[in-house]
Amino acid sequence: MKYWNYLLTTLFVAVFLMVTACSSEKKEIAVQPMEMHNLMQQITDVIVHDIFSPPVAARIYSYSSIAAYEVLSKHDSVYAPLAGQLNDFQGVPAPHQEIQPDIAALQSMYLVGKALVFSEDKMEDWNKSWKEDVLNRGIDETVFQNSLQYADTVAKYILAWANEDNYKETRTMSKHSLSNEPHHWEPTPPAYMEAIEPHWNLIRPFALDSSNQFIPEKPTPFSLDSTSQFYKEVMEVYDAVKDTDKEKEEIAGFWDCNPYVMNVQGHVMFATKKITPGGHWMGITKIACQLDSASLIKSAQAYALTAISINDAFISCWDEKFRSNLIRPETVINRHIDEDWKPILQTPPFPEYTSGHSMISSAAALALTELFGKDFHFVDSTEVKYGLPVRSYDSFILASEEAAISRLYGGIHYMPAINNGIKEGRAIGDFIVGKLDFHRQKQPSDKISQSNIH
Structure with a gap:
């Protein structure tokens, strides 16, 4: 009898532990990192569909990523919330x-x-399918509904915070005024679009103290004297396009990321929708997370840190763009050197200095290097869905450097905009990585400072 009592007790305990473990496992595996990656891809797809400008897209990525990270970190013993670390948050x-x-x-x-975003219906379709999938896994109905209600509360807090960043106010501000100064920016063909986001320096940064915390050195003084430094820089762009090769053209096209490309066929003009530069780096973030087998919360951290770095780099870059208001190579070359010359890439609709790609790519590379290390080999397939082949890199820094030089190959930037863009982007990325502490107790870091980037 004692033996049977012992056996029954043992079986009861075993069954109880199995049920408990299964219940715990259900909660543990309810959401996989790939589901977060799929949602981020959905946000990117809608951004492309709605043709948001690169700075606005970076803002969208930042707030949505922060929302996810804050929920997860609030319930984690290692990762720390960003409350009190981000401006006014x-x-x-x-x-x-x-x-x-x-x-x-x-x-x-x-x-x-x-x-x-604008196309809410496209987001709703994704959400409906995702919620049905989660429920089919046997999640407790009450806990599921509680989680959705809490998410609604969190979203309202994040959106109330976003509502105070001056974005709404800049929607009604004046357009950029053109001047008669020979060195100032002018709209470029084929669409001759007005300058986008001339007041973006008024948007509240997430981590920077202000939009002008990092000001690059002034661009080379404008001069049409054939012996001047500026003229030499213009000719460098002219020759880069004239003497290009297949590899350089592929690099330029891979990093184009221009959501404003206009196509002209006779009297018809239509747009080709493309990913933004920030969207490209969010795609690289996904690739890095997958290669690293990053957990859900580390993936959320990676998206948040990368998006914040890109967003603040855009604010800083746009502050300088409309301060220096420098003319694009295409305008100078067509007017003073060769009226038939065309850049390989379509010139984006805003002033030249500094290079946005150089700044945001350098900042993003610092963020990703902080999380995944210096020597991180990856195959960048972000542009495959837009008809471009993959490219391989041995580090995020090398990828960012290629993104930067692609602007010379494409014929849309002078070298000072590229070199100083890299310098400022790394300074911003280094500052943000050093300022934001994602851990409740500081962990050993593979932090990369500007001094040891080669």
Whole structure:
């Protein structure tokens, strides 16, 4: 009898532990990192569809990524929330009911992303399918609904914070005024679009103290004297396009990332929708997370840190663009050197100095190097869905350097804009990596400072 009692007790305990483990496992595996990557891709697809400008796209990526990270970090013993670290951000409230943080995180990311785009229906289709999939895994209905309700609360807090960053106010501000100064920017063919986001320096940064915290040295003084430094820089662009080769053309096209490309056929003009430069680096972030087998919260951290770095680099870059207001190579060359010369890439609609690609790529590379290390080989397939082949890199820094020089190959930037863009982007990335602490207790770091980047 004692033996049978012992056996029954042992079986009961074993079954109890199995049920408990299964229940715990259900909660643990409810949301996989790939689901976050898929949601970020959906946000990118909608950004491309809605043709958001690169700075605005970076803002969307930042707030939606922060929403997901804040939910997860609030329920994690290692990762620390960003409340009190980002400008004017006091954090999000704790839940009052039992929730599943991973579900709430993705739903928060979705709700914020949906609120910041135009095509809400495309976001809603994704969300409906995702929620049905989660429910089919046997998630407790009450906990599931609690998680959705908490996500709604978090999203409202994030959006209220976003509502105070001056974005709305800049929607009604004046357009960029053109001048008669020979060195000032003018609209470029084929669409001759007005300058985008001339007041972007008024947008509140996430980590920088202000838009002018990092000011690059002034661009080379404008001069049409054939012996001047500026003229030499113009001819460098002219010759780069004239003497290009297949590899350089491929590099230029791979990093084009211009959502404003206009095509002209006779009297018909139509746009080709493309990913933004920030969207390209968010795609690289996804690739890095997958290669690293990053957890859900590390993936959220990677998206948040990369997006914040890109966003603040754009604010800083746009501050300089409309301060120096420098004319594009295409305008100078067509007017004074060769009226038939055309750049390989279509010139984007805003002033030349500094190079936005150089700045945001350098900042993003610093963020990703901080998380995944210096010697991180990856195959960049981000542009495959836009008809371009993959390219391989042995580090994020090398990828960012190629992105920067692609602007010379494409014929749209002088070298000072590229070199000083790299310098400023790395300074911004280094500052943000040093300022933001994602860990409750500081972990050993593979932090990369500008002094040891080669």
